Amino acid sequence: MSLEVDRLECGYDRAPILHGVSLRVGPGELVAVVGSNGAGKTTLVRTIAGLLTVRSGDLRVDGSSFARTSAARRARSGIVMVPEGRRLFPQLTVGENIEMGRRAARGRTGGEDPVAALLDAFPILTERWDQQANLLSGGEQQMVALTRAVAARPRYLLLDEPSLGLSPLKTLEVFRLIEMIRERTGAGILLVEQMADQALQAADRAYVLELGRVSMEGPAAEVRASDEVRRAYLGVAG
Amino acid sequence: MDALVLGLVLGGLYALLAQSFVLTFITTKTLNFAVGEFVALGAFVVLAVAGWSWLPDVGKLAVGVLVAAVVGAAAYRFLVVPFMTEGEHDVRWLLSTVALSFVMLNLITNVEGPSPQRSETARLSGAVDVLGAGVSKQQLLIAVLAVVVTVLLVVASKKTSAGLVMRAVSQDPETTSLMGVSPRLVGMVTYAVAMGIAALTGTLYAATVGASPVMGAPLLVASIAVAVVGGLSSLWGPLLGGALYGVLSEVTSYEFGAIWGETAGLLLVIVVLVWRPQGLLGRRTEVKL
Numbered sequence: 001m002s003l004e005v006d007r008l009e010c011g012y013d014r015a016p017i018l019h020g021v022s023l024r025v026g027p028g029e030l031v032a033v034v035g036s037n038g039a040g041k042t043t044l045v046r047t048i049a050g051l052l053t054v055r056s057g058d059l060r061v062d063g064s065s066f067a068r069t070s071a072a073r074r075a076r077s078g079i080v081m082v083p084e085g086r087r088l089f090p091q092l093t094v095g096e097n098i099e100m101g102r103r104a105a106r107g108r109t110g111g112e113d114p115v116a117a118l119l120d121a122f123p124i125l126t127e128r129w130d131q132q133a134n135l136l137s138g139g140e141q142q143m144v145a146l147t148r149a150v151a152a153r154p155r156y157l158l159l160d161e162p163s164l165g166l167s168p169l170k171t172l173e174v175f176r177l178i179e180m181i182r183e184r185t186g187a188g189i190l191l192v193e194q195m196a197d198q199a200l201q202a203a204d205r206a207y208v209l210e211l212g213r214v215s216m217e218g219p220a221a222e223v224r225a226s227d228e229v230r231r232a233y234l235g236v237a238g
Numbered sequence: 239m240d241a242l243v244l245g246l247v248l249g250g251l252y253a254l255l256a257q258s259f260v261l262t263f264i265t266t267k268t269l270n271f272a273v274g275e276f277v278a279l280g281a282f283v284v285l286a287v288a289g290w291s292w293l294p295d296v297g298k299l300a301v302g303v304l305v306a307a308v309v310g311a312a313a314y315r316f317l318v319v320p321f322m323t324e325g326e327h328d329v330r331w332l333l334s335t336v337a338l339s340f341v342m343l344n345l346i347t348n349v350e351g352p353s354p355q356r357s358e359t360a361r362l363s364g365a366v367d368v369l370g371a372g373v374s375k376q377q378l379l380i381a382v383l384a385v386v387v388t389v390l391l392v393v394a395s396k397k398t399s400a401g402l403v404m405r406a407v408s409q410d411p412e413t414t415s416l417m418g419v420s421p422r423l424v425g426m427v428t429y430a431v432a433m434g435i436a437a438l439t440g441t442l443y444a445a446t447v448g449a450s451p452v453m454g455a456p457l458l459v460a461s462i463a464v465a466v467v468g469g470l471s472s473l474w475g476p477l478l479g480g481a482l483y484g485v486l487s488e489v490t491s492y493e494f495g496a497i498w499g500e501t502a503g504l505l506l507v508i509v510v511l512v513w514r515p516q517g518l519l520g521r522r523t524e525v526k527l
Contacts, residue, residue: 049416075418087413089406091521099399100406104418152417 001062002026003048003079003156003188008057010047011212017043019212020057025156025188030178032199032220033192034233035209041192042084044209045158048190049081050074061156075104078155078187084164086145090134094125094144097133101151108153115151117184122147122177139170146177154187163195171195175202196233200224208233241492242485243371249484250381255439255461256468256476257387258432263470264408265428267326268318270310271335273436273461274454275342280306280437281444281453282350284359295360302441303434310433311426313338318429319422346451354448361445380442385477387435392473404428408471460500463507469517478518482506 003025011017017040025031035041046052048059050071059067066074075081088097098115119125122143128136133144142162149157162178163171175198182189193199200206203220208229216223223229258273270276284302287293293301317338321330362375395401403424407414411421440454447453461476464483468475483503491499510518 051412051415070420071412071415072418072420075416081416083413083416087410089409089413091409092402092405096402096405099402100414100417100419103399103403104416106418148417 003190004058004060005044005048006058006060008044008047008059009055010052010057011043011055012052016055017212018047021209021212021214022057023190023207023214023217025190027155027188028182028186029205030182030189030191030203032196032203032206033190033209034194034196034199034206034223034229036233037194038211039209040212041209042160043212045081045160045190045192046083048158049079049083051081075152076106076108078108078153079158080104080149080152080154080156081158082145082149082160082162084160086138086141088133088136088141088144088148091132093130093132094136095129097144098148098151101148104152114153114185115147118147118150118177118180121180138165139167139173142166142170142174143177146174146181150181150185154185156188156190157181157185159189159191159193161193162191163193163198171198178202196229197224200229239369240371241488243368243373245485245488246481247368247373247377247381247484248488249464249480249482250384251377251439251443251480252457252461252464252483253468253476253480254380254384254387255436255457256465256480257384257391257473258436258439259462259465260468260470260473260476261391261428261432261435262314262425263465264473265404266314266318266322266407266425268314268322268331269335269462269470270313270318270338270429270432271332271458272313272339272342273433274458275339275346275451276306276310276433276436277440277443277454277457278346278449278451279309279342280440281357281449282346283437284441285355285357285444285449288357288359298359299438299441302437306437306440307430307434310436311430313433314426314429315422319425343451350449350451352451354450354453357441357444357449359445360442374446376442376446380439383438383442384480388473388477395473400427460503463503466507466517467510469520471521472517472519475517475519482518 005021005023007020007022008018009020033041047054054067058065125147162174191199200220200223206220206223207214208216259269262268262270280302283305284298287298287301317334318331321334322328362379365372365374395404403419407421407424414421464476464479467483468479483506486506487499487503490502
């Protein structure tokens with residue numbers, strides 16, 4: 001039972017970006033991928049979500065490969081991505097955006113509505129329900145993007161730079177929401193972040209990506225304590 | 239006054255066909271330049287089943303619409319999708335749909351011959367008096383249908399879940415695929431509906447001028463003009479564009495002679511393109527973050 005990335009190679013036309021990346025996310029696990037700009041973090045999640053094609057290697061969920069299926073099919077099977085820059089539908093309302101998320105959950109209903117808990121915890125969402133998405137602040141937009149992903153009933157959730165462009169305070173709030181999503185949905189979460197410190201504090205396990213290769217992996221606390229990571233990503237002089 | 243009423247009625251015909259351009263443009267950012275031949279296809283399919291006396295006219299119309307819808311969906315899948323893979327600046331679909339237009343034109347001509355054939359299906363004969371102008375009932379039917387189809391499309395896009403998906407795809411197809419909805423499938427459905435509308439236009443129009451392979455050509459330029467004037471990204475656009483284009487060209491040909499009618503209409507297109515490139519009701523394309 002897990003989402004597995006197995007010796008994945010991919011990239012754009014003539015420029016390979018990932019060179020044999022392997023990683024694993026278990027159910028309910030929060031796994032961080034940190035690395036500098038250009039390390040291939042976004043390419044990694046876009047490939048898992050089906051927006052880029054796999055060149056070689058495999059993607060599996062619970063043992064069966066999904067490397068050749070379409071992005072839409074992956075979303076319907078519960079592999080859900082929140083893209084970089086949030087990518088709300090700008091001219092749809094908050095409610096319509098969340099309704100679009102529910103499309104991916106068709107046929108996988110039952111149990112309590114995962115969105116309801118978030119709406120209770122963050123009343124701002126209900127207040128803004130009929131507002132056009134592009135009129136929201138960056139922090140609010142990220143909340144809507146995460147709620148939309150939850151509406152898709154994710155089994156595995158891929159988050160691409162959720163803190164991008166947010167103030168430190170808003171970033172904290174977004175991390176609180178991510179933690180809550182993990183508790184409520186039991187989804188395995190793959191979190192790709194440049195804010196390495198925060199991501200490593202929140203995560204159970206972590207991978208460091210460097211120039212398209214995994215250079216280090218282990219429990220998040222260990223990765224966070226390692227000299228290389230402290231020097232390279234946490235701004236600690238050494 | 240006569241010219242005004244006749245212009246509005248004529249504008250309705252163009253508006254109905256313009257809706258096929260607007261629909262495919264909103265969801266897929268592509269236009270099917272073979273729309274004129276789908277007009278003829280619809281007319282000839284309905285002509286082919288005209289002898290089925292057990293089927294009421296509405297049923298015959300539906301057959302024509304369905305056939306055009308299926309061919310339209312296939313055209314999108316096999317002649318548009320493969321030719322727009324290289325991003326926004328890839329407009330090879332423009333050539334492939336023009337090619338489809340020629341192929342269909344020749345196929346229809348080979349099968350049916352070039353001369354117009356009388357079509358009686360869904361034909362209203364006679365004229366009615368509208369504000370003092372004599373308008374053929376058939377043309378009035380087409381104009382009324384343009385309004386009805388537009389209102390139905392607007393309501394569907396606001397109130398139904400298919401409409402929500404259509405609006406989402408028009409804003410961001412990639413993110414729509416992350417919501418479990420295939421933009422390609424949405425495109426096929428849109429092409430089906432749009433070409434169905436073209437076939438409907440064709441059948442009703444054939445009742446006035448007869449069904450012929452080239453019947454769509456004169457409508458094509460005017461309806462593209464109407465779609466551009468109203469705004470390719472607005473479902474209300476064709477009605478406004480149709481009214482302006484129709485009235486302007488009718489009034490001009492009435493006052494200055496027939497040659498100037500179409501010229502005036504096309505001048506309107508140029509003026510609108512200079513002043514408001516997105517069309518009167520169109521939305522400027524959003525810049526992505």
